[in-house]
Amino acid sequence: MLGFKGFFANQGSGPDFTDIAAWAERCGHQFKRERDGRGFIVDGEFSGTPWRLEWGPSQRAYIVGHELRLRMDLQLPPDLQMLMLSTSLHESLEKEAYEQITENNQTELGGATPEETRWLTMFPKIQLGGSRLMRAAFSGVSGLPEEGPAWLEGPLEHALLRAAGTLLRSQPPFVLMTLRGKLYLRMLLASADETDIAAALHLFETAGNEARRVAKARADEPVSWSSTLSTAWHNSVSGRRDGK
Numbered sequence: 052m053l054g055f056k057g058f059f060a061n062q063g064s065g066p067d068f069t070d071i072a073a074w075a076e077r078c079g080h081q082f083k084r085e086r087d088g089r090g091f092i093v094d095g096e097f098s099g100t101p102w103r104l105e106w107g108p109s110q111r112a113y114i115v116g117h118e119l120r121l122r123m124d125l126q127l128p129p130d131l132q133m134l135m136l137s138t139s140l141h142e143s144l145e146k147e148a149y150e151q152i153t154e155n156n157q158t159e160l161g162g163a164t165p166e167e168t169r170w171l172t173m174f175p176k177i178q179l180g181g182s183r184l185m186r187a188a189f190s191g192v193s194g195l196p197e198e199g200p201a202w203l204e205g206p207l208e209h210a211l212l213r214a215a216g217t218l219l220r221s222q223p224p225f226v227l228m229t230l231r232g233k234l235y236l237r238m239l240l241a242s243a244d245e246t247d248i249a250a251a252l253h254l255f256e257t258a259g260n261e262a263r264r265v266a267k268a269r270a271d272e273p274v275s276w277s278s279t280l281s282t283a284w285h286n287s288v289s290g291r292r293d294g295k
Contacts, residue, residue: 066243071106074245074278079276091243097256100125104252106243113140113147114224114239119248121236121255127229127266130212133196133202134170135177135211137225142166170194181208187221188215201227201265202258210257218250227258239254260275 056224068084068091075082080095090107102123107120148168174192177199179185189211193199203211219225223239224264236255 068243070245070250071243072248093248095252097123097259100259102255102259103245105250106240106248108147109168109239110266111224111237113143113167114237116239117243119236119240119251121240121251122233123255123259124233125229125259125263125266127232127234127262128269129167129231130194131179131198131229131232131262131266132170132174133191133199133262134167134174134193134201134226135189135191136167136227137219137222138190138225139170140186140226141220143224145171148172166230167228170228177203178268179203182212184215184244189214197264198269201268205261206257207261210254214234214250214254218247218254227254229262 066089068082071091071093075093075095078095080093082091082093084091085105085107090105093104095102095104100123102121107117109116110120111118135270136246144167148164148171170192171182174194175196177191179189179191180200181203185208191199191203193202225238226236228235228278232253236251236258238251240251
């Protein structure tokens with residue numbers, strides 16, 4: 052773990068992440084700045100499974116500015132492809148996909164299009180039968196029709212509803228998805244605030260726990276794999292790996 056003396060010695064130029072570093076140390080996580088000084092990485096564990104949190108310049112065109120990214124390899128069945136996103140982002144990506152297809156006289160989206168967009172045209176929508184706030188704030192799709200709704204039962208739905216009134220109250224671009232056995236969270240976060248970071252991590256861990264539950268419930272079912280899907284995590288930092 053990077054102690055405070057080592058952290059301040061390597062502070063350099065860029066934003067002040069003192070509060071985030073202190074929060075990470077209190078929680079037993081590992082904090083380090085990105086090489087360019089504009090962002091940071093926090094590594095931790097959830098029930099013995101490592102996760103990585105990153106904050107820095109956006110890697111997605113639909114997020115302008117800085118974004119928060121989280122990923123964790125849960126070793127889920129590869130066909131467990133589920134996506135939840137903010138309603139405003141869903142509408143924006145759906146419109147973009149439609150325009151891309153019609154303007155270019157295509158029948159499908161190109162391989163460079165991120166899964167967040169492509170899945171909206173491929174998979175059926177998740178029927179949200181919960182509160183009006185849930186239906187207004189979020190929407191989603193799932194490659195397997197029963198697993199998406201099952202993912203949202205109980206704790207994850209409650210966590211999303213809490214986030215809708217706090218972390219996501221301004222309806223920022225927000226994505227929560229399972230792909231290739233991993234769980235990902237991506238959202239617009241203009242500034243790195245300890246409270247927001249902790250809230251996003253709690254939501255992420257809740258989603259991970261519930262994804263494990265869904266996977267366990269269908270452990271004996273056959274698994275399929277679509278080789279047409281490209282990677283969901285665009286790695287823009289030289290030398291970084293996604294654990295593959």
